[in-house]
Amino acid sequence: MRSRPVEPLLFLLPALLVTAAVILYPALQTVWLGLHSFVLFDPDSMRFVGLGNFSAIVADELFWISLSNSVIWVVCAVGLQFALGLVTALLLNQTFAGRSLARALVVVPWALPSVIIGLMWTWMYDLNLGVFNDLLMRVGLIDAPVAWLAQPGTALAAVILALVWQGFPFFAVMILAGLQTIPSEHYEAAAMDGASRWQTLRFVTLPALREVIATALLLRTIWVANSLDVILVMTGGGPGYETHTLPLYAFLKAYSAMEFGYASALSLVLTLLLLGAVAFYVRRVARQALA
Amino acid sequence: MKRRTVLKSSAAALAVPMVGASRAQSPTTVRWWYHFDNPQASPASLIAKFEGENPGIKVQAESIPWGGGNDYYTRLYAALVAGNAPDCAMVKLGNQSRLLQMKALAPLDDLLAGWAARRDISENLWKMHRAPDGRNYYVPLQYVVLYLYYRADLFAAAGVQPPRTFDDFLKAAQAVQKGGVSAFGMRGGGGGHDHWGSFVLGAGANFEPGGMVSARALEANRWFVELGTKHKLFPISAPTDGFRQIVDNFKAGRTAMTIHHIGSANEMVQALGDKVSAVPVPVGADGKGWTSFGDESNAVFAASKVKEAAFKWVAFLSTGEHNVAFNAFTGQLTVTDSGASKWNLHPKRFVDATAASTALMGTLPNSTKTADFTRTVWPQQMQRALLGQTTPDAMMQAFERHFHG
Numbered sequence: 166m167r168s169r170p171v172e173p174l175l176f177l178l179p180a181l182l183v184t185a186a187v188i189l190y191p192a193l194q195t196v197w198l199g200l201h202s203f204v205l206f207d208p209d210s211m212r213f214v215g216l217g218n219f220s221a222i223v224a225d226e227l228f229w230i231s232l233s234n235s236v237i238w239v240v241c242a243v244g245l246q247f248a249l250g251l252v253t254a255l256l257l258n259q260t261f262a263g264r265s266l267a268r269a270l271v272v273v274p275w276a277l278p279s280v281i282i283g284l285m286w287t288w289m290y291d292l293n294l295g296v297f298n299d300l301l302m303r304v305g306l307i308d309a310p311v312a313w314l315a316q317p318g319t320a321l322a323a324v325i326l327a328l329v330w331q332g333f334p335f336f337a338v339m340i341l342a343g344l345q346t347i348p349s350e351h352y353e354a355a356a357m358d359g360a361s362r363w364q365t366l367r368f369v370t371l372p373a374l375r376e377v378i379a380t381a382l383l384l385r386t387i388w389v390a391n392s393l394d395v396i397l398v399m400t401g402g403g404p405g406y407e408t409h410t411l412p413l414y415a416f417l418k419a420y421s422a423m424e425f426g427y428a429s430a431l432s433l434v435l436t437l438l439l440l441g442a443v444a445f446y447v448r449r450v451a452r453q454a455l456a
Numbered sequence: 457m458k459r460r461t462v463l464k465s466s467a468a469a470l471a472v473p474m475v476g477a478s479r480a481q482s483p484t485t486v487r488w489w490y491h492f493d494n495p496q497a498s499p500a501s502l503i504a505k506f507e508g509e510n511p512g513i514k515v516q517a518e519s520i521p522w523g524g525g526n527d528y529y530t531r532l533y534a535a536l537v538a539g540n541a542p543d544c545a546m547v548k549l550g551n552q553s554r555l556l557q558m559k560a561l562a563p564l565d566d567l568l569a570g571w572a573a574r575r576d577i578s579e580n581l582w583k584m585h586r587a588p589d590g591r592n593y594y595v596p597l598q599y600v601v602l603y604l605y606y607r608a609d610l611f612a613a614a615g616v617q618p619p620r621t622f623d624d625f626l627k628a629a630q631a632v633q634k635g636g637v638s639a640f641g642m643r644g645g646g647g648g649h650d651h652w653g654s655f656v657l658g659a660g661a662n663f664e665p666g667g668m669v670s671a672r673a674l675e676a677n678r679w680f681v682e683l684g685t686k687h688k689l690f691p692i693s694a695p696t697d698g699f700r701q702i703v704d705n706f707k708a709g710r711t712a713m714t715i716h717h718i719g720s721a722n723e724m725v726q727a728l729g730d731k732v733s734a735v736p737v738p739v740g741a742d743g744k745g746w747t748s749f750g751d752e753s754n755a756v757f758a759a760s761k762v763k764e765a766a767f768k769w770v771a772f773l774s775t776g777e778h779n780v781a782f783n784a785f786t787g788q789l790t791v792t793d794s795g796a797s798k799w800n801l802h803p804k805r806f807v808d809a810t811a812a813s814t815a816l817m818g819t820l821p822n823s824t825k826t827a828d829f830t831r832t833v834w835p836q837q838m839q840r841a842l843l844g845q846t847t848p849d850a851m852m853q854a855f856e857r858h859f860h861g
Contacts, residue, residue: 205533206554206824291701292693293710312693315644317843320696401646404695405840420530421831423554 198429205423218430228431230406231414235435238325238410239390245329246389247382250336255366257337258344268341275334283398286327290314290399314400320407324399331395332388336381343377344370383446390439411435484765485514488754489532489545491522493719497785506772513765518542526831529554536560536757543760544770547594549751550830552587553822561593562756567767568592573775576792580814585753588822594753595770597779598788600717601813602650602737602748603806605724609731610637610712618735622659622679625738629689632712639689641705641714644842645698649820649834650748651715654737655680658746661852663821668856674849681841681848695839706732717750719787721806734809736816749817752788825859833858 199218203211222228257268274282289296290313298310313323347370355365371378393412396402402409402417412435419428490499503515521527529551535541536558547555555561568574574582577596585594606618614632619625629639643651661673684690691697691705703720705711707727715737724732739745754770756763773782780795789810790796799807820826837854840846846854 205530205537206558208537208558292691293705293708312691312696315693315695315697317845400696401835403645403835403839404843405836405845417832420526422828423530423533 195429195432198426199433200430201426203424203426203429205419205425211426214426218427219434221427222430222434227406227409227414228411228434231409231411234321234406234408235390235410235412237321239386241322241325242328242332242389243382243385245325246332246385247336247378249329249333250381251340251378253333253337254340254344255370257341271337272334274331275338277331279331279392279394280398282327282331283395286323286330286395287314287399290323315404317404317407320400320404324396324408327399328389328392328395332385335385339377339381340374343374347373379449380446383442383449386442387439387446390435390442411438483512483514484762485516486544486762486766486769487516487518487542488766488769489518489520489528489542491520491528491546492785493522493787494785495519499782499785502773502778502781505778506769509772510765510768513768515769525827529827533558536759539759541757541759543762543766544754544756546597547753547755549585549594549753549819549822550826552594554824554827555755556587556589556593557824560757560759561587562758562760562763563591563593564595564756564767565592567764567771568595571767571771573771573792576776576794577774578791578793581791584749584819585751594755595767595774596751596753596791597770597774598752598783598786599791600719600750600788601810601817602654602715602717602750603734603809603813604654604737605706605714605716605732605734607632607706607709607712607728607731608733610709618733619738620735621741622655622738623741626683626687629683629713630687633689636710638691638705638711639713640683641697641702641711642684642690642694643697643699643702643715644690644695644835644839645701646831646835647699648697648838649830650750652680652834652838653818653820654715654745654747655683657818658737658744658816659740660744663823663859665860666856668852668859669849674852677852678848681851684842685844690842695842718789718802718806718810721802722787725803734806736809736813739816745816746818747813747816749819750788751819752786821859823859829855829858 200213200215201211202214202217253271257264257271261267277285288294290298292298292310292312292315295310295313297313298307301307302310311319313319351369351373352365355369360368391412393410393416396408396410396413397416400408402413411431415428415431415435418424418431422428499517503517506515507513520531525548532541532545532547533554536555541560552561581596581599582592585592585596587593604618610632611618611628614628614634616628616631617624619628633639642648656673656676659672659676659679660670661668661676667673684694691711693701697705699716702711702714703716703723706714707724721734737745737747754773756766756770760766772778774791776792776794779790779792780799780801783790783795784801787801789807790799820830833854837846837851841848841851
């Protein structure tokens, strides 16, 4: 009986140690803090509270408001990013003059830092100086400037639109890469069968892209659910609680109230909610690897 | 194996006196954290002068991102907990209570007693910076007092005077509100508690138990919220407007009044020239009022091993001409009497408005809850009240609960 070779493990060890240091240790510390009452400016009074933070979360009205906003935020932002990304990828897959330039330019929003995007869109929405109000008034769609980020009916939608602009290139690039792997024979066969453009998209293109789309949707859902930078810059969660999402709530509890124990518990709840998506994703990857 | 151990021990034994000798000869290094709004500004010239006058001390200045105060203090608290804090840092009164609770501050009374230039800073300022335990932990560095900016030309056109009382304010606001001009650029986003404080704390609300829910406090808050919800005197973007929006709206002629401090005076004058002026914030009929005292100090930390050298540096920054030079970077006002007498960094009318406002100046409570109040609790509640999602009274009850449970 041959002994198992140890070399692969030795080569993996540095990466595993780094992963343990930068991911496993902080994750375990978050769990540990979530079981404590810990205020950063009062470290001496740290005490174990068990599941006390979690029962407080269940009774916390702001948690439920934040969770509700998070669901809207993820569904709308990811859904619209996907739709826009798909259309963009289909267009960029056509042959036209300047296609290479268009493919390069479409990645720009994805490459910009979130803070820059937040600031840029804040000024685009500005009541007095914003380009949106100027254009909409010029074409006669509105009579007076709208305070997009200061009104309950428009604030969340306005921030979602900014995130859609930032995130759609991810879908566009992923789907474009997928489109180029579809054999041309499939389209030729569809054409010979007399398929319309819509039928070709419905029965040839989308099924062939299923794996790519599923992976992109899962990854983006996790990222968007965790993201708070654009919201923080544009509205800080306001007006009131209108754009207050779960990661933002955890962030404010940690860095404004300095309640690291409660904030850790909020983060763990968010993690548990996302765990379903993560498990689904891992299962898919494992299945693909075994196929 | 034994020989190796002996060699290592010998090397270590030899190294100890060498390290000691090296320390004796090398200058003391003082680590100092600071933040400037203007990233172009650098304290390098002041550091060079200080090091020239104190050859045994090196200053390692570290610019820390301000991030509305949040980034700066989170890093400071984390560094203090981790045992890697600087020797001294720029700090504000609103965070003194948290720092004291962490036992992070070094009392400076003994060192201050031997510093002659301390008398160049007014006793009033020392009093405001003193901790509840009666000791001095902060060395004042710069300050501002909030006042009311008003558009002199719009007021003249409307035939009204800049307001002195709350009643005057409402009448003047209604007179200057015309077409695309909103009367008052109210700051509903972060930092806007200063605007609210001028009207609500000025009219009798306070942070003592029950002070937010007294009849006077509730009435004052209703009056203030109704300036927006009933009289429509604020721009519709007010709930989320921050510093940049209120200043730009005022400069663009879209608001006729707003509240800020001398730090924005030069920018206002550059845009509006003589059309902009300033007066103290309005007061009640009884002459009582409140305006925010915006402070900045330096503190030396208890864990510092070079407290005396750190104190020398922070004292240097708060001394006469050095303090004036420092404030040229930040656009705020010198804390020294000698510097104030020769002040020429701002037009006189704004310096006068600041001086006239000092009689009203106050600070938020020295409480561990204050930072969260200004950063999160106040904007959320104020915005909800302006949008009709909560009542003005419920807003004040939320403040009372935040501070007193």
